[in-house]
Amino acid sequence: MSTVARRARRRAALVITGLLLALAVALLLSVATVQGWFGLGQGEGEDAAATTASAVPPPALTPAQVTVDVLNGTSTSGLAGRTAEALRTRGFDVGSVDNADGVEGVGIVRHGPEGQEAAELLETTVGQDLELVLEPEREGSEIILVLGPGWTELPTADDAVSTDGR
Incomplete structure (x- = not known):
């Protein structure tokens, strides 16, 4: 074989x-980026998990810190009283129980600016599609639940489990 051929x-x-x-270096860089080793990719590195965990704030209110007035906006007798008792079993502080002018749908929660979080907690706890109505002139964090014809009664004290685990 000639020298030219060997060269x-x-x-x-x-x-x-x-x-x-x-090609090997390019493959290694691609894998490193996807795994999040450089923080450029969409991988599930430790930093991504830490960011996700800290993004959801813990709930600031408990039901015991929320005062709810329960009003019956339907023709169903005793609905507000039964609902107030069911809310008590879930840890809410129930203020007054009374009748009100009728509302449409499931019901509404009236609240002031300070009661927004309390209204959201109540809606989440009862698991019904309540309309949250902000009344800017209302002072304090007390909220008013007005039950409508679409309201589904909550389980009784015997059937419900309190939110504080008792």
Whole structure:
């Protein structure tokens, strides 16, 4: 074999080796980016988990800190009283229980600016699609639940489990 042929083979081998090495480096960088080693990809690295965990704030209110007035906006006798008792079993502080002018749908929760979080907690706890009505002039964090014809009665004290685990 001539010297020229050997040089050509060596050159071809070096070029192929260089290309394979460049391909391996590119593959390694791609995997590292996807895994989040450089923080550029969409991987599930430790930083992503820490950010997700701290993004959801703990609930600031408990039912015991929420005062609810329960009003019956339907023709169903005793509905507000039964609902007030069911809310007590869930840990809410129930203020007054009375009748009100009728409302449409499931019901509404009237609240002032300070009662927004309390209204959301009540809606979440009862699991019904209540309309939250902000009344900017209302002072304090007390909320008013007005029951409508679409209201589904909550389980009784015997059936319900209190939110404080008792």
